[in-house]
Amino acid sequence: MGIRFVLMVNKQGQTRLAQYYEYLNLEERRALEGEIVRKCLARNEHQCSFVEHRNYKVVYRRYASLFFLVGVDNEENELAILEFIHLLVETMDRHFGNVCELDIMFHLEKAHFMLEEMVMNGCIVETSKSSILSPIQLMEKAS
16 A cells, blocks of 8 residues: 555645545544644745655645645655646646635535545556546536
8 A cells, every 4th residue: 555645735734635545543633634734834845845754755745725745655656646646636627627725625525536536545546537537527417
């Protein structure tokens, strides 16, 4: 298993989406999110997008007002995870127009669904934007 968690956080440090691929109880999640978010938001744009924290390597990237943070194993390729983050943002852009924090807040189930189409049990299983979005489009057509 490569990916341990995916977080989407705004500039104020509020978590907008959290998906975990390993079991952590609520207190552990809250503490981990707080530590990682503080560490990543404190860095400036000239520092690299990789941070080591506990037994994770955190790869993050900022798009507009949202930070996308992905916690991975230490053996995972950081550049591949940056590409995954970019693919996730491009997929959300294709569906929502220009994805923003409000899109995530008001359509949280769609954002989770896109992530679930892309990642299964911590492994990236789908990278085609049209394949990721087709089930969502079918559900929208049916309703």
